Amino acid sequence: MKKVAIVAVGITKFNKSEKPLESLMLSSIRPIFENTRNLEQDDIDVLLTSTNANRNYLANIISELSGIKPRISHSVESLCNSGTNSLVSAYAYVSSGLADVALVVGADKSDNPGLVLNWDMSRGEYRHPIFWSSMFTSAHMRKYGTTLEDLAYVSVKNHRNALDNPHAYFEKPFSLDDVMRSKNLTENLRLLDCSMPCDGAASVLVCSEEKAKKFTDMPIWISGIGQKTISASFTKNNDLASMESTKSAVGDAYRMSNKTACDIDVVELHDAFSICEIIELEDMGFCRNGHGSKLVRDLHDTNNKKVNPRGGLIGAGHPLGATGIAQVVEIHQQLSGKAGKRQVDGAQTGLVHNMSAGSTSSTVLVLEV
Amino acid sequence: MKKVAIVAVGITKFNKSEKPLESLMLSSIRPIFENTRNLEQDDIDVLLTSTNANRNYLANIISELSGIKPRISHSVESLCNSGTNSLVSAYAYVSSGLADVALVVGADKSDNPGLVLNWDMSRGEYRHPIFWSSMFTSAHMRKYGTTLEDLAYVSVKNHRNALDNPHAYFEKPFSLDDVMRSKNLTENLRLLDCSMPCDGAASVLVCSEEKAKKFTDMPIWISGIGQKTISASFTKNNDLASMESTKSAVGDAYRMSNKTACDIDVVELHDAFSICEIIELEDMGFCRNGHGSKLVRDLHDTNNKKVNPRGGLIGAGHPLGATGIAQVVEIHQQLSGKAGKRQVDGAQTGLVHNMSAGSTSSTVLVLEV
Known part of the structure; x- marks a missing residue:
């Protein structure tokens, strides 16, 4: 199992806004490109999106909007732990050797689905x-x-x-x-x-040990x-x-x-x-x-x-x-x-x-x- | 990179029916359990669902309905190549060593979203x-x-x-x-x-080389x-x-x-x-x-x-x-x-x-x- 490092992160203010989901995602990606030495769009092999919003092809849309042409791109959903599921998926892509550099982007709006467990009829009104x-x-x-x-x-x-x-x-x-x-x-x-449903986005860039040296002197493993x-x-x-x-x-x-x-x-x-x-x-x-x-x-x-x-x-x-x-x-x-x-x-x-x-x-x- | 085998498959009739998405998925999983020697629910480490339907927590719902308690479970979406994206993701989980056995289940209904490229405003009426x-x-x-x-x-x-x-x-x-x-x-x-949008489901069981011996004499790599x-x-x-x-x-x-x-x-x-x-x-x-x-x-x-x-x-x-x-x-x-x-x-x-x-x-x- 190859080692996997986190080399850069980005996050937006959490609030309630008029910004579309895609704009939130892009806002959380921007600091990663601004703050990571030697990082170019072409370095990114994998782009995964994490959201509960009803979207199709979101990872590809975010890729195009970011100027990224990844090899692997798809959305990951598992309700409230979608974010870590997408990160573990990125880990697997890098650790297996299928990819070297993966960008994981998560976002939701306060009115996205997932806040109410509609599928569980056995709950009745609860x-x-x-x-x-x-x-x-x-x-x-x-x-x-x-x-x-x-x-x-x-x-x-x-x-x-x-x-x-x-x-x-x-x-x-x-x-x-x-x-x-x-x-x-x-x-x-x-x-x-209670926690408050709100708008927000966060991004993490993970990569293999060899690539990590290119991007940072301080990888987090x-x-x-x-x-x-x-x-x-x-x-x-x-x-x-x-x-x-x-x-x-x-x-x-x-x-x-x-x-x-x-x-x-x-x-x-x-x-x-x-x-x-x-x-x-x-x-x-x-x-x-x-x-x-x-x-x-x-x-x-x-x-x-x-x-x-x-x-x-x-x-x-x-x-x-x-x-x-x-x-x-x-x-x-x-x-x-x-x-x-x-x-x-x-x-x-x-x-x-x-x-x-x-x-x-x-x-x-x-x-x- | 560890070798990854396909050891069992299942599929439903493709048609237009009243069956819910979840039932289609279960119908495609059943032959895998019926036809694979030594396979128990507890063998399955990963359950991934592939669909364009607007669902939350689908992989977990299918897990529960199948009596499976996976370590990793989430949905994967990338429009028409969601299915192979989920399979490649399962490959990465097994190949990296994070998991040994992964069940990948894809389904859609003929009226699920994804048939029209609604996000691309630049297409106008096209x-x-x-x-x-x-x-x-x-x-x-x-x-x-x-x-x-x-x-x-x-x-x-x-x-x-x-x-x-x-x-x-x-x-x-x-x-x-x-x-x-x-x-x-x-x-x-x-x-x-033109291809015809319709209802249907298909499932594939993938696993590591060691596990493959337990389930089949004829793994496909x-x-x-x-x-x-x-x-x-x-x-x-x-x-x-x-x-x-x-x-x-x-x-x-x-x-x-x-x-x-x-x-x-x-x-x-x-x-x-x-x-x-x-x-x-x-x-x-x-x-x-x-x-x-x-x-x-x-x-x-x-x-x-x-x-x-x-x-x-x-x-x-x-x-x-x-x-x-x-x-x-x-x-x-x-x-x-x-x-x-x-x-x-x-x-x-x-x-x-x-x-x-x-x-x-x-x-x-x-x-x-």
């Missing part, structure tokens, strides 16, 4: 993701005594982290009281416990990959106080990279809702089961940016097809020492966790200097 | 593919003296071949006169020169891959009497497999319209430029099934996301000696050519015993 989130919350509360205040700490911390992220959707802090008093959506879920799909319907998760697909994916990613949670300096995890961050910290071994709430409070109290330094989905916004790629952009910036006010000192190893539809599918990546 | 086909036809006529009768031979031959394909859309022969007198769509394109995208708009093709992306893709596939056109015993090529078969035969080296029409007449006159033995898109029908996979199914059957009345005697090496949108993107695969 098709909106707030309902699976609420069921995970109930299960965790029953099993571990998690409180509404615990959940609120996730939101306060991540909105605070987002203040140092110029691309984040939210640009103001929220207090514990703000979160606790925000609109009740279900008996245990408030509006500020993808050293671990784990993915798992258990179903399309979250009711198949055996224990709603944990996420089966995440546990499987992180185990594979740790094995492949020969790392454990103790080796991870900085984490981007998929906090679609507050409860997700608490469960995922437990499932990925950053604390024992039932101790996720305490860990979040500690991170909050000590202003520790190790987890979701860019603000997570709750603070930065959630343009579905861009999210997984935006998480990778952040870890690339952190490991390159270019994360500005968000920088985790001395970060050498980072982890990305991206998931879909009530954690029915999860992707975990380990990145290293 | 968004339907018949217009690019007509322009290719005009260019080839001007340059090489190709006639309407030459085109009709492609249709007659491929409809005749389809009679021996129980999965084909068309089930009756058409004479030269039938084709010549079928409805004029443009000045040089008649209805029977993917030995050559070439892909190229030149644009999203066919007007970028420099010479409309040939297909730039096809020439690039076939060159790469021949190089990778160390083969030339002389080594190919059986060909599935993308005859979306009659003119495509003539140009593609020339561009892939099966005859000299301008001699495609003569080659088609010879194949017709000698009842030689080497090119599009299952009837091509014109005879078998064109369910967009399934087409590239159905072509691979046919070559697999041919190289396995299981093509029944369509069998090309002693076929050891086959080629698949699948393309999109006026040949703006092409994929070529070389398969070997």
Whole structure:
């Protein structure tokens, strides 16, 4: 298996705008061409697009608009973890030797499909993701005594982290009281416990070890990959106080990279809702089961940016097809020492966790200097 | 680069039906499980879906409906060559070592999007593919003296071949006169020169060399891959009497497999319209430029099934996301000696050519015993 490096990244402001999807994608590609030495359009063998929008031939349209004539070009879709799926696909193209340089571009608009789980008729009226989130919350509360205040700490911390992220959707802090008093959506879920669907795009350039030398002196390596799909319907998760697909994916990613949670300096995890961050910290071994709430409070109290330094989905916004790629952009910036006010000192190893539809599918990546 | 084998295939009847897309996909997967020794759901690491339909999370839905819990699962879209793009992606997952066994499933319904090139505003009213086909036809006529009768031979031959394909859309022969007198769509394109959008699904199971031994005594190897995208708009093709992306893709596939056109015993090529078969035969080296029409007449006159033995898109029908996979199914059957009345005697090496949108993107695969 050939080594695969991330050599450049690009991202747009996350907001709600009139910009078409294609323009968002191009805006996230531009900095990659502007900031990467020796990079020409002809270097790019693969262009993959990641989106939930109803489009045909999007990768080819973006290729033409970018002046790229790739050998391989197609779209990748897997709902909220489309972004990391497309990155893993690019990894496979490079690692197999079929390609040397792959550009991965993800974007969505706030009104793209994928926000409601229309295919799952068995949900009846409960098709909106707030309902699976609420069921995970109930299960965790029953099993571990998690409180509404615990959940609120996730939101306060991540909105605070987002203040140092110029691309984040939210640009103001929220207090514990703000979160606790925000609109009740279900008996245990408030509006500020939710990530915000929005517009945004992110791009990542990956390449082989030989090509990496041409483009950068500081490649960041993808050293671990784990993915798992258990179903399309979250009711198949055996224990709603944990996420089966995440546990499987992180185990594979740790094995492949020969790392454990103790080796991870900085984490981007998929906090679609507050409860997700608490469960995922437990499932990925950053604390024992039932101790996720305490860990979040500690991170909050000590202003520790190790987890979701860019603000997570709750603070930065959630343009579905861009999210997984935006998480990778952040870890690339952190490991390159270019994360500005968000920088985790001395970060050498980072982890990305991206998931879909009530954690029915999860992707975990380990990145290293 | 690890070797990758095709070990099993499945396909549905191509027709127009009330069956939902998901049911078509499952129908094409079933024979793979029924006919492959030792294959269990848990063997499958990757499930990729190929379609132009507006769906979210389709690969995960098909996984759940099939009782499969893959590590990697997502959809792949690249208009009419979605099928071969998904197969090349599966190849990369296996060849890189990220996965051992990948199931690729393609399907479309006759009313799925992708039949009209809605994104290309520069086409004005000429968004339907018949217009690019007509322009290719005009260019080839001007340059090489190709006639309407030459085109009709492609249709007659491929409809005749389809009679021996129980999965084909068309089930009756058409004479030269039938084709010549079928409805004029443009000045040089008649209805029977066109492939028919229809419903259909096809599946292919690929795996590593080690795993192949478990599932079959007769693996078929993917030995050559070439892909190229030149644009999203066919007007970028420099010479409309040939297909730039096809020439690039076939060159790469021949190089990778160390083969030339002389080594190919059986060909599935993308005859979306009659003119495509003539140009593609020339561009892939099966005859000299301008001699495609003569080659088609010879194949017709000698009842030689080497090119599009299952009837091509014109005879078998064109369910967009399934087409590239159905072509691979046919070559697999041919190289396995299981093509029944369509069998090309002693076929050891086959080629698949699948393309999109006026040949703006092409994929070529070389398969070997």
